[in-house]
Amino acid sequence: MMLKFQHGQYGRNAGIKERLHLRLFLRCTRSHEGENRIMNLSIFGLGYVGVVSVACLAARGHIITGVDVNEEKVRLVDAGLSPITEQDVPELLARAHKDKLICATTDAHAAILATDMAIICIGTPSMENGSLDIRHIESVASSIGLALAQKKGKTIIVLRSTVLPGTTQDTFIPLLEKTSGKKNNQDFFTVYHPEFLREGSAVADFNSPPKIIVGTAHQESGMLVLELYNGISAPQFVTDFxxxxxxxxxxxxxxxxxxxxxxxxxxxxxxxxxxxxxxxxxxxxxxxxxxxGTYLSPGFAFGGSCLPKDLRALDYAARNARVEVPMLNSVLESNRAQIRGAVELIMETGKKKIGIAGISFKAGTDDVRESPMLEVAGILLEKKCEVRIFEPLIDPDKLLGVNREYLEKRLPGFKRMLAGSLDELIDKSELVIIGNRNPLFAGITGKISGAKQVLDCAGFERMTDETRRYTGICW
Ligand SMILES: NC(=O)c1ccc[n+]([C@@H]2O[C@H](COP(=O)([O-])OP(=O)(O)OC[C@H]3O[C@@H](n4cnc5c(N)ncnc54)[C@H](O)[C@@H]3O)[C@@H](O)[C@H]2O)c1
The missing domain is CATH 1.10.287 (Helix Hairpins)
Structure with missing residues (x-):
């Protein structure tokens, strides 16, 4: 049916519905021409992200309907003019307009009916209290849902706006389902696809992104979104919302x-x-x-003879020089919060017999100076816990100098607490803490049984366990 339309049948003054029909026709003809599958896209939100997406996706041959509530932005994009100042965008929009690849409308309903994939680039500003304002996202989800209710074909809805974890699954999809009366992953498909462009170099970033991520519960839709970037070289990740x-x-x-x-x-x-x-x-x-990537894996507090001391020295020097460095000043406090958090997690288990596997500040050394796990052991003793330690790298009789002094001062009964082997530690403990990444400690969770539990402070086992037999310190 669509093929009966002729190029140029609808002039510049034609209504949006007629022009959207023309775009369906263009897709039918073009999809046979190039290597890439030409898609019929609607882009909601003609701000910085939306306009760059219109320009760059049209440059890749896709047929785009821009949608915004702001009539002036719609008028400009519909005329092939840019509502934002951004390098290369005016030229790309002008070319797309000349090639009849773009149009714009305030009519969300018509845009959804005429396109196969809707890309949502609506603003998510801050509220006065700092919370994220997703009211525009909620409003657009409702409009799209109402259009989906009347749509026969299946549509992929791609949320690009920056939203907090849980928003797509718990707010966006339920609103689409409620207003459309249809089911996600059955009648329509939702993908979360964050944007990484930087204003000022947005077109270059679009064509050479640091990475491409799609969050989806429907693999095929995720793959269709990735297809938009065919030929663009960037690491791709398909994950959950x-x-x-x-x-x-x-x-x-x-x-x-x-x-x-x-x-x-x-x-x-x-x-x-x-x-x-x-x-x-x-x-x-x-x-x-x-x-x-070094030092960028979630794990436990830092310690040792250098980092805490050197941060203290900088902190002191900054105060002396009346230089404000609040971020650097807060690093040690954040580190102390990690130690307090570990103690809280341990106390929450109600276990009193605690085994610590690894007390040196990191694997591969017998240095315990400012070891956060040594701090934890000290606090647990104050809280009347029975603490056992297995640290194969420490022979207390061979420790020398300040390291020995530090240990004797911070944990006077250290020698008595030592377990002879990992098995003995596990056997005599109700809760085993993985304190550092000594390879001997890998797989401890597999060795425990009954009501025993493991707290992993080293990021060794990367598990999540709803029975709470295994708990990660920050995962
Ligand atoms: N600007 C950036 O560099 C950048 C980069 C990455 C991600 N992001 C994220 O992308 C999203 C969009 O950012 P932006 O800077 O492009 O925002 P923007 O404020 O420039 O544009 C948002 C557009 O959405 C329109 N809009 C609001 N409600 C609408 C509705 N119901 N229907 C249609 N249009 C509607 C507005 O009129 C506006 O034109 C935000 O979540 C932002 O955090 C922005």
Whole structure:
């Protein structure tokens, strides 16, 4: 039926419904031409993310209907003009308009009926109290749901806006289902697909993204979304909704931390009369410990003879120089909170016989100076727990110097607490704590039985266990 329309049959002044029909026709003709499957897309929200998506996806040959509640933005995009200032976007929109690949409307209903995939790039600003305002997302979900109620074909709904973990599953999909009277994964399909572009280099970022993530409960729909990026080289990840939602927040939190870190180090450099640029230039060259995955696995508090001491020294020097470095100042407090959190988790189990496998501040050393697990052991003793320790790398009779003094001062009864083997530790404990990543401690959970429990502070076993036989310190 669609093929009866001719190119140019609808002029610039035709109504949106007629022009959306024309786009269906264009798809039918073009899909045979190129290698990529041409898709008929609606893009909701013609802000920074939405307009860049319109421009870049049209440049890849897709047929796009932009949707916004703002009539001026709709008028501009419909005329092939950019409502935002962003490099390359005006040219891409002008070309797409000339090729009749884009149109825009305020009519969400018509857009959903005419497209196979709706991409939601609606704003999610902050409320005054800091919470995320998802009212626009809720409103667009309701409009889309009402249109889905009348739609015969199956539509993929792709949420691109940044939303907190749980929003897609617990708010967005239920609203779509309620207003459409249809079922997700049966009558329509939902994908969460976070956006990573940066304003100012958004088109370049779209064409060369750091990664592409889809969160979905329907593999085939996730694959169709990935198809939009055919030929673009980037690591791709297909995962569940909340993981995809949280990755975006982990990324942005890390980016903010990096910027603040560089600024605070800059301030300290300036107060010492050192060149901040030279320090950070050298810092960035270290791809082994600095710009790398090292130290980026969730685990337990840091300790040892260097990190706590050196942060204290910087903190003191900053206060002396009246330099404000609140992020660096709060690092040791955050570390102490990890130790308090571990003690709370242990006390919550109600277990009193606690076995600690690994008390050195990290695997591969007998150094216990400022070991967070040593702190935990001390607090547990104060709380009248029976503490046993297995640390194959420590022979108390051979410890020397400040390391020995530290141990004797912090944990005077250390020698008496030592278990002769891991089996003995497990046997005599109700709760076993994995304290560091000594390879001997891998698989401890598989060795416990009955009512015994494991608390993993080393990120060794990466399990989640609803019976709470295994608990991770922060996973
Ligand atoms: N701007 C960025 O660089 C960037 C990067 C990655 C992710 N994000 C995320 O992407 C989302 C969009 O960000 P943005 O900067 O493009 O937002 P924006 O505020 O620039 O644009 C949002 C658009 O949505 C429109 N809108 C609101 N309600 C609507 C409705 N019911 N129907 C249709 N349109 C509606 C608004 O009129 C506006 O044009 C946010 O969640 C943001 O956090 C933004």
């Amino acid at each position: 909340p993981t995809a939602e949280m990755v975006k927040y982990a990324d942005n939190a890390f980016h903010a931390v990096k910027i603040t870190f560089a600024n605070e180090i800059g301030l300290l450099c300036k107060s010492f009369g050192v060149s901040a640029h030279q320090v950070m230039d050298i810092f960035r060259q270290d791809k082994k410990l600095n710009i790398s």
